[in-house]
Amino acid sequence: MTSVFPSFEEKAAGQLAAAGIEIFQINLGYRCNLECRHCHVEAGPHRRELMSRPVMAMCLEVLQRHPIPTIDITGGTPEMHPDFPRFLEKCAALGRRLLVRTNGVILLEEEYASFLDLYTQHKVEVVVSFPHVELKMTNRQRGEGVYSRLIEVLLLLNERGYGQTGSGLVLNLVHNPSGAYLPGLQHSLENHYRQALREKHGIAFNQLFCITNMPIGRYLAYLQQTDNYEDYMMALVNAFNPATLESVMCKSTLSVGWDGKLYDCDFNQMLGLTVNHGAPEHIDTFDLARLANRRVVTGNHCYGCTAGAGSSCRGEIA
Amino acid sequence: MADYYEQKDLADFANIGEYAPALGEKYFAYYGEAMKDGALSAREKALIALAVATTQKCPYCIDAYTNQCLSLGVSQEEMMEAVHVGSAMVAGIVLAHSTQMRKIIKKKEM
Numbered sequence: 001m002t003s004v005f006p007s008f009e010e011k012a013a014g015q016l017a018a019a020g021i022e023i024f025q026i027n028l029g030y031r032c033n034l035e036c037r038h039c040h041v042e043a044g045p046h047r048r049e050l051m052s053r054p055v056m057a058m059c060l061e062v063l064q065r066h067p068i069p070t071i072d073i074t075g076g077t078p079e080m081h082p083d084f085p086r087f088l089e090k091c092a093a094l095g096r097r098l099l100v101r102t103n104g105v106i107l108l109e110e111e112y113a114s115f116l117d118l119y120t121q122h123k124v125e126v127v128v129s130f131p132h133v134e135l136k137m138t139n140r141q142r143g144e145g146v147y148s149r150l151i152e153v154l155l156l157l158n159e160r161g162y163g164q165t166g167s168g169l170v171l172n173l174v175h176n177p178s179g180a181y182l183p184g185l186q187h188s189l190e191n192h193y194r195q196a197l198r199e200k201h202g203i204a205f206n207q208l209f210c211i212t213n214m215p216i217g218r219y220l221a222y223l224q225q226t227d228n229y230e231d232y233m234m235a236l237v238n239a240f241n242p243a244t245l246e247s248v249m250c251k252s253t254l255s256v257g258w259d260g261k262l263y264d265c266d267f268n269q270m271l272g273l274t275v276n277h278g279a280p281e282h283i284d285t286f287d288l289a290r291l292a293n294r295r296v297v298t299g300n301h302c303y304g305c306t307a308g309a310g311s312s313c314r315g316e317i318a
Numbered sequence: 319m320a321d322y323y324e325q326k327d328l329a330d331f332a333n334i335g336e337y338a339p340a341l342g343e344k345y346f347a348y349y350g351e352a353m354k355d356g357a358l359s360a361r362e363k364a365l366i367a368l369a370v371a372t373t374q375k376c377p378y379c380i381d382a383y384t385n386q387c388l389s390l391g392v393s394q395e396e397m398m399e400a401v402h403v404g405s406a407m408v409a410g411i412v413l414a415h416s417t418q419m420r421k422i423i424k425k426k427e428m
């Protein structure tokens with residue numbers, strides 16, 4: 001496909017370099033009981049990629065050796081990794097800020113319901129994908145019946161104190177646009193979510209993270225199938241905001257793939273772009289000094305994190 | 319005629335200050351202030367803008383504010399109701415002008 005837009009490197013006018021590792025993001029594998037249409041991971045029940053015990057042990061060893069403040073566990077949905085409970089407990093024992101990105105609905109399955117208590121016990125910050133406050137939009141994006149099940153899960157989390165003031169139990173939601181458009185301003189959407197969820201269901205949460213859909217994986221296929229790819233890329237390019245380059249997540253995050261390979265972000269992981277420019281590419285050769293200031297591997301998908309108010313795993317950045 | 323209203327020209331809106339930069343800057347400052355969260359939310363303002371865009375039949379604005387409404391989580395039903403408000407207003411404005419016609423008829427007919 002020929003590009004009609006300038007390359008990201010050209011637009012960013014220079015190289016992007018990391019400035020330390022604040023967030024150690026671990027992708028436990030691509031298994032999920034949903035197949036959301038915006039999923040850049042293309043996660044699903046058929047995926048077999050799962051982090052091995054030796055790689056898990058190497059992650060823990062690196063975290064023990066270095067005081068990286070945040071452990072961010074993602075997937076797929078992490079609960080479907082059979083060793084996740086033990087791994088989570090070991091992560092919690094390190095006393096860092098610990099967060100889990102869950103698909104939410106898995107917690108209603110009998111086999112996985114115990115994670116509600118495990119998360120509560122270890123004060124894990126729970127991040128749940130909740131793309132839209134309209135039932136039909138969320139179901140269209142994440143699957144039939146998902147909206148109602150998410151409501152049920154959020155109520156269970158609220159009952160345990162999640163999202164309630166003063167509980168110390170953090171419940172954050174993630175908004176991803178339900179189509180070929182960019183997310184609106186986070187504070188506007190957060191206000192809208194807060195009011196709608198409170199009025200309709202009596203649900204409370206802490207923060208809403210607005211995440212721009214990346215033109216990769218299943219979402220890229222959607223853009224191409226619906227003839228939206230060029231328009232979407234142009235919308236991203238036209239919204240390029242140089243101020244976001246100061247705080248893009250690759251500056252402070254290291255992403256560890258299920259197989260132990262190291263990436264600048266979860267998106268590069270899906271594109272198979274390991275860290276480069278001389279930094280070690282696998283957890284077994286982890287070297288903080290060489291990784292902390294590594295040059296980031298960029299591509300045109302990086303327009304996704306730098307459009308408008310920017311986007312990261314924690315939402316807006318500028 | 320073929321080049322009028324090209325979709326890509328929407329991106330040129332950022333350049334309307336060309337040839338009159340001081341005025342352009344003032345306009346964008348005003349536009350930004352008027353559209354941000356205030357006594358009305360940015361969401362409500364986007365719906366008003368969408369209604370104006372359709373009544374004024376501006377394809378650029380319809381494109382921009384349909385996208386803006388989607389981005390702000392506005393539902394299809396809310397957007398269509400906003401268009402109907404615009405439509406009802408336009409119909410009312412047309413009908414209100416029949417007052418002139420009716421006054422003239424009453425004056426002129428025997």
